[in-house]
Amino acid sequence: MKAIAATFFILAAYVTFEALRDLITADKAGESLIGIILNVVALTVMVPVAFAQGRTGRDLGNPVLVAQSKETWLSNYLSITVLAGLALNSTVGWWWADPIAALAIATVALREGTEAWAEASEARERTRSGDDLPA
Numbered sequence: 001m002k003a004i005a006a007t008f009f010i011l012a013a014y015v016t017f018e019a020l021r022d023l024i025t026a027d028k029a030g031e032s033l034i035g036i037i038l039n040v041v042a043l044t045v046m047v048p049v050a051f052a053q054g055r056t057g058r059d060l061g062n063p064v065l066v067a068q069s070k071e072t073w074l075s076n077y078l079s080i081t082v083l084a085g086l087a088l089n090s091t092v093g094w095w096w097a098d099p100i101a102a103l104a105i106a107t108v109a110l111r112e113g114t115e116a117w118a119e120a121s122e123a124r125e126r127t128r129s130g131d132d133l134p135a
Contacts, residue, residue, distance in 0.1 A: 001063060005113045008071065009109075015102050019103045023096060028089065029086060039079040043076060051069075057069055070116070074108060081105055
């Protein structure tokens with residue numbers, strides 16, 4: 001589970017770097033029909049996957065699958081912000097909307113990574129102490 005937490009941290013760092021770079025250099029995202037289609041397809045497929053992962057993980061008591069569902073949701077949020085950023089840029093010229101939204105997503109990734117790391121540490125402590133063993 002700490003590996004999943006690490007991916008949240010890596011994603012947060014990468015998204016923060018890219019967003020700050022775009023804001024500092026005033027790099028405007030270009031519209032790409034292929035990119036828009038891929039994001040729409042990704043959302044169409046991955047939203048049901050995220051729901052299923054979370055439900056299955058909770059039903060099975062599997063914290064790793066629940067954490068994976070949170071990572072899938074984060075990916076969905078990124079797709080949504082890309083689409084929203086492109087829409088705001090092309091309709092009202094707000095080129096900075098996408099990097100600002102990306103910083104919000106990076107904050108969510110950092111929070112989710114911190115929670116996953118804490119849950120993994122707690123699970124490890126329970127295993128060490130024998131608290132999770134059947135009576």
